[in-house]
Amino acid sequence: MDLLNNIGLGxxxxxxxxxxxxxxxxxxxxxxxxxxxxxxxxxxxxMLLPLTFNLAPVTALIMLAGIYxxxxxxxxxTAILVNLPGESSSVVTCLDGYQMARQGRAGAALAVAALGxxxxxxxxxxxxxxxxxxxxxxxxxxxxAAYFSLMVxxxxxxxxxxxxxxxxxxxxxLLGILLGLVGTDVNSGMAxxxxxxxxxxxxxxxxIVAMGVFGFTEVIVNLELKAKREILTKKVKNLWLTKSEFKxxxxxxxxxxxxxxxxxxxxxxxxxxSSFAAYTLEKKVSKNYAQFGRGAIEGVAAxxxxxxxxxxxxxxxxxxxxxxxxxxxxxxxGAMMIHNIQPGPQIVINQPELFWGMIASMWVGNLMxxxxxxxxxxxxxxxxxxPYRLLFPSILLFCGIGIYSLSYNTFDIYIAALFGLLGYIxxxxxxxxxxxxxxxxxxxxLEENLRRALLLSRGDxxxxxxxxxxxxxxxxxxxxxxxxxxxxxxxxxEDVFVE
Amino acid sequence: xxxxxxxxxxxxxxxxFSLTGAFAQDFPTQxxxxxxxxxxxxxxxxxxxxxxAKMQENIGRPVVxxxxxxxxxxxxxxxxxxxxxxxxxxxxxxSSVLSANPALYKNLSYDSLRDFAxxxxxxxxxxxAVINPKLPINSIKELIAYAKANPGKLNxxxxxxxxxxxxxxxxxxxxxxxxxxxxxxxxxSQALTDLLGGSIQVxxxxxxxxxxxxxxxxxxxxxxxGGKRLPVLPDVPTMAEAGVPEYSFFTWIGFAAPANTPPAIxxxxxxxxxxxxxxxxxxxxxxxxxxxxxxxxxxxxxxKFIKEEIERLRKLIQTADIKPEG
Numbered sequence: 001m002d003l004l005n006n007i008g009l010g011x012x013x014x015x016x017x018x019x020x021x022x023x024x025x026x027x028x029x030x031x032x033x034x035x036x037x038x039x040x041x042x043x044x045x046x047m048l049l050p051l052t053f054n055l056a057p058v059t060a061l062i063m064l065a066g067i068y069x070x071x072x073x074x075x076x077x078t079a080i081l082v083n084l085p086g087e088s089s090s091v092v093t094c095l096d097g098y099q100m101a102r103q104g105r106a107g108a109a110l111a112v113a114a115l116g117x118x119x120x121x122x123x124x125x126x127x128x129x130x131x132x133x134x135x136x137x138x139x140x141x142x143x144x145a146a147y148f149s150l151m152v153x154x155x156x157x158x159x160x161x162x163x164x165x166x167x168x169x170x171x172x173x174l175l176g177i178l179l180g181l182v183g184t185d186v187n188s189g190m191a192x193x194x195x196x197x198x199x200x201x202x203x204x205x206x207x208i209v210a211m212g213v214f215g216f217t218e219v220i221v222n223l224e225l226k227a228k229r230e231i232l233t234k235k236v237k238n239l240w241l242t243k244s245e246f247k248x249x250x251x252x253x254x255x256x257x258x259x260x261x262x263x264x265x266x267x268x269x270x271x272x273x274s275s276f277a278a279y280t281l282e283k284k285v286s287k288n289y290a291q292f293g294r295g296a297i298e299g300v301a302a303x304x305x306x307x308x309x310x311x312x313x314x315x316x317x318x319x320x321x322x323x324x325x326x327x328x329x330x331x332x333x334g335a336m337m338i339h340n341i342q343p344g345p346q347i348v349i350n351q352p353e354l355f356w357g358m359i360a361s362m363w364v365g366n367l368m369x370x371x372x373x374x375x376x377x378x379x380x381x382x383x384x385x386x387p388y389r390l391l392f393p394s395i396l397l398f399c400g401i402g403i404y405s406l407s408y409n410t411f412d413i414y415i416a417a418l419f420g421l422l423g424y425i426x427x428x429x430x431x432x433x434x435x436x437x438x439x440x441x442x443x444x445x446l447e448e449n450l451r452r453a454l455l456l457s458r459g460d461x462x463x464x465x466x467x468x469x470x471x472x473x474x475x476x477x478x479x480x481x482x483x484x485x486x487x488x489x490x491x492x493x494e495d496v497f498v499e
Numbered sequence: 500x501x502x503x504x505x506x507x508x509x510x511x512x513x514x515x516f517s518l519t520g521a522f523a524q525d526f527p528t529q530x531x532x533x534x535x536x537x538x539x540x541x542x543x544x545x546x547x548x549x550x551x552a553k554m555q556e557n558i559g560r561p562v563v564x565x566x567x568x569x570x571x572x573x574x575x576x577x578x579x580x581x582x583x584x585x586x587x588x589x590x591x592x593x594s595s596v597l598s599a600n601p602a603l604y605k606n607l608s609y610d611s612l613r614d615f616a617x618x619x620x621x622x623x624x625x626x627x628a629v630i631n632p633k634l635p636i637n638s639i640k641e642l643i644a645y646a647k648a649n650p651g652k653l654n655x656x657x658x659x660x661x662x663x664x665x666x667x668x669x670x671x672x673x674x675x676x677x678x679x680x681x682x683x684x685x686x687x688s689q690a691l692t693d694l695l696g697g698s699i700q701v702x703x704x705x706x707x708x709x710x711x712x713x714x715x716x717x718x719x720x721x722x723x724x725g726g727k728r729l730p731v732l733p734d735v736p737t738m739a740e741a742g743v744p745e746y747s748f749f750t751w752i753g754f755a756a757p758a759n760t761p762p763a764i765x766x767x768x769x770x771x772x773x774x775x776x777x778x779x780x781x782x783x784x785x786x787x788x789x790x791x792x793x794x795x796x797x798x799x800x801x802x803k804f805i806k807e808e809i810e811r812l813r814k815l816i817q818t819a820d821i822k823p824e825g
Contacts, residue, residue: 042538042539045539046538046539046566049539049548050548050552050564053552139692140692140695140696141696142696143693143696143697143698144693144698184571186659186660186683186684186685187660187683188660188823189659189660189661189683189822189823190823198569198570198573198574198577198608199569199570199574201569201570201571201573202569202570267688267689267692317692321692321695321712321717322711322712323688323691323692323695324540324688327538327540330538330539330540330541330686330688331538331539331540332540333540334539334540334541334544334545335540337540337545337707337788338545338548338549340784340787342710342711342714343711344710344711344712344714344715345711345712345715345717346711346714346715407567407569407574408567448685452682452684455654455680455682456654456682456698456699
């Protein structure tokens with residue numbers, strides 16, 4: 001079979017000693033970068049780009065790709081241990097992962113994150129191998145109207161994301177959307193809410209807000225609860241998953257993977273959106289609904305699988321159409337250009353060993369990551385037993401360095417601190433940050449696509465229902481909204497949380 | 500006593516003067532930073548890295564590329580404008596940063612002519628007109644006819660209001676007397692995605708971005724600006740061949756240093772850059788990406804060129820009424 005031949009060709013390329021070595025370097029660096037809050041795969045890949053000049057093209061790309069999906073593995077570690085999202089896509093993992101850590105189940109959380117990510121990576125690699133070109137075609141069918149409706153669906157599901165009062169969830173989403181408006185408007189070129197500060201002209205960075213609202217806030221809250229915290233970290237249970245946890249997590253991993261694969265191919269989607277979507281879906285679908293936000297293992301398994309699957313499938317538009325779906329892919333294009341490779345529809349035909357070699361090495365990289373990360377779980381968990389008075393300054397220090405490394409701008413650190421303070425106020429008001437983050441990402445995309453769709457239809461709003469994909473998603477969003485708003489359901493939610 | 504003092508003074512003066520002269524001759528003694536005001540991976544970045552790598556070989560000092568994206572390239576540019584004028588911090592400035600931004604924004608935080616000492620222009624890149632092949636249009640003339648018959652119906656994409664792609668398209672409309680609707684995006688690749696998908700129909704883009712799709716037949720290239728056909732796209736006629744000789748638009752990429760950098764250093768950098776650009780391997784590598792090595796002979800010529808470009812774009816922006824507020 002053709003596919004098997006191609007995979008064989010790919011493995012032949014991926015398993016050469018030099019490619020294996022560089023794959024390992026890539027995933028190692030990626031994991032470390034993912035663990036460090038703030039510093040992301042993009043900056044690291046840019047820094048290591050000159051190193052790749054003297055390498056063969058395949059080797060260079062394997063290493064760079066390894067850094068990218070390695071960072072997805074590493075990001076979950078700090079999210080689970082100290083509520084600090086190392087990568088923007090690990091924000092959702094904070095929600096249940098950190099709660100699991102506080103209950104002494106950090107080992108299980110880390111294990112499920114690693115295993116879920118491995119399964120997702122393997123599955124996604126097979127998807128790329130088998131279905132890359134048709135999936136790319138599907139991605140192209142998503143015009144602005146369809147994206148708008150997808151965002152609407154996303155925002156409605158953001159309400160489900162929250163565990164508490166409906167009103168508070170709505171308010172946080174709205175606040176998130178408003179914060180997302182800061183920056184330069186695409187359609188008019190006008191700067192909004194930037195107060196003439198050039199650092200704000202591209203908007204407030206997502207990572208900065210996430211680190212402030214999750215990481216810094218958690219430090220403040222913990223410092224307040226001094227005595228209580230020492231007790232929580234003492235009772236660390238076993239480091240592996242119990243059988244029942246395994247059974248609960250398995251379907252979550254599968255659903256997260258599928259969702260991640262689908263969202264990853266959409267340009268602009270990728271790892272970030274998939275983790276939020278997977279968490280929301282899992283919460284709606286799982287029998288363990290009540291535990292979400294309190295340490296439900298599905299709440300870690302689903303987003304972790306989704307973000308890995310999304311990260312891998314976001315290579316599809318790059319490898320098949322030559323279009324980058326996010327800044328990291330744009331950098332990969334740059335790397336290819338430096339090696340005189342033209343990314344696009346002809347790579348599969350003109351350079352099959354490059355294409356299949358990269359795909360095979362993605363799987364090899366995932367294997368390396370899971371072998372490498374699982375034993376480390378013990379070490380990471382020991383980190384929790386470090387006295388907090390030593391731990392929190394290190395957290396703050398690494399955060400500061402990480403944030404600074406993004407744009408070499410101290411202003412960003414002030415913003416993160418401000419959000420840390422805001423986050424503390426939210427905690428006191430019992431408002432959750434997760435809907436805010438989702439509103440923050442989705443709001444601007446919603447506006448951009450709404451205006452673009454209306455520009456294209458010359459002001460005709462029926463475009464949102466005449467476009468079949470858009471109409472479909474709006475219908476699902478309406479149903480979802482109905483389910484959420486219906487009083488009976490609302491009463492049921494409040495009853496559950498009155499405990 | 501006085502003799503000793505005056506001898507010492509003469510000695511010190513001699514040393515001091517020779518040092519300033521020696522300063523330029525010893526340059527560079529430290530690593531040189533090239534600031535690219537875009538994220539890594541684009542054409543500007545590629546030019547910086549290629550020229551930087553060759554320069555490093557020739558002068559024996561590290562040449563490092565730093566990406567400082569943000570604020571429509573203004574952040575990185577400001578950085579170099581305020582840097583020490585010692586020749587160790589350079590800007591990879593292109594047409595958008597040095598000539599378009601000053602023409603577009605009234606309150607720009609830098610002045611390209613006053614805050615920079617231009618060193619050399621490196622490459623020119625032509626603009627290619629691409630359309631979605633589903634359109635019943637096969638040539639520039641047909642495009643103009645279609646646009647005239649359906650004013651405002653065709654949608655073209657750009658990477659933002661005031662962006663090079665926007666200006667290139669507006670110039671085409673101005674020169675041919677047609678009207679097309681502008682749809683801005685956050686980046687050329689996003690616009691390209693919608694062009695492939697069919698939401699927009701036309702783009703006036705740098706050839707590198709849509710190149711692979713043109714070669715694969717997913718997009719149709721109708722014409723290219725400039726006097727010669729590109730070796731990588733031999734079937735695409737020039738605008739002159741296609742019947743619109745008056746449409747000429749180029750983007751260019753060059754190097755600049757902060758103002759007040761000693762002229763001796765600027766000249767030295769100019770020579771080094773021109774040396775790297777003259778190497779056939781470098782020329783080929785750029786040609787493959789649809790960039791033509793076309794350096795200015797001297798820093799003064801480059802400065803004059805930038806001035807003329809600003810004027811030319813100012814006229815276009817006023818005529819087409821492009822206003823990115825803020």
